[in-house]
Amino acid sequence: MPELPEVETVRRGINKYVKGQQINAVEIHQPQLRWPIPPLIKRLLPGHSIIEIKRRGKYLLLNCGVGTIIIHLGMSGSLRIQNSEATLQKHDHVVFRLSNQTSLCFNDPRRFGCLLWEEHDPLQHRLLSKLGPEPLSKAFDVDYLFAKSRKRQVAIKQFIMNSQVVVGVGNIYACEALFNAGIHPECAAAKLSKPRYQRLVDAIKRILAQAIKQGGTTLRDFITVEGKPGYFKQQLHVYGRGGEACTNCKATLKSIRLAQRSTVYCSHCQT
């Protein structure tokens, strides 16, 4: 389901419902996600409250005082708030019963997501400790990205999708940012000049910020925390438009596979 804007939208969405709520019970219906869900949360969490929800990259961090629930939504995960009386849905793997008569449901058909538990600083967790900077932070700038790219022969698209380089840039926004910056997705990271990296950094920041502002509405099966379809078609210039006309020059957009991911670009505008 998510790229960073969608995860941030989920964070804001559930925050208003669960912040300050006490957890009455935890149900684990399917523990086999990307990593097994630690069973100890069933006895540890009841009686504690969700103090606040933060985000690091595409990870959601639910601070419960005694520790932190770390959630990654993978490709198909979602979080949903519903009345505690309402029936569960297929693939509702974990359900948090809250004190205000609602339930927080973690649903993930493909089970590429995960739900972990960290008693200490979640940022020191092995999955989070090596993450690159947040794309919308000051730390993510042209000097950083240019320096990081030297001697890297990988395609620029793979480079910016690497979470150790920068977090939160998924397949869709990588394609869009490269189009926006006029950079060919297969260009080796080390070969790009500093001015071109400036354009790329600007494009990534602009596109992600705009998507967050619009409520993370890029994805086909994105649903809001209220469980409603949240799909409002947003202007994507290249992703999903292979074979169609470039919005800039009218040339036919090319569709290739790069590192097993569908990649669309304009061979005229992106060099």
Place this chain on the structure above:
DNA sequence: ACTTCGACCTGTTGGC
């Protein structure tokens, strides 16, 4: 240290 590739899953779509 960098790069490639397989693996983890279910659901949807499109061709025949």
Place this chain on the structure above:
DNA sequence: TGCCAACAGGTCGAAG
């Protein structure tokens, strides 16, 4: 209509 292959928002970890 059914069947089957291809593909889908991610990313870790093994192997080269």
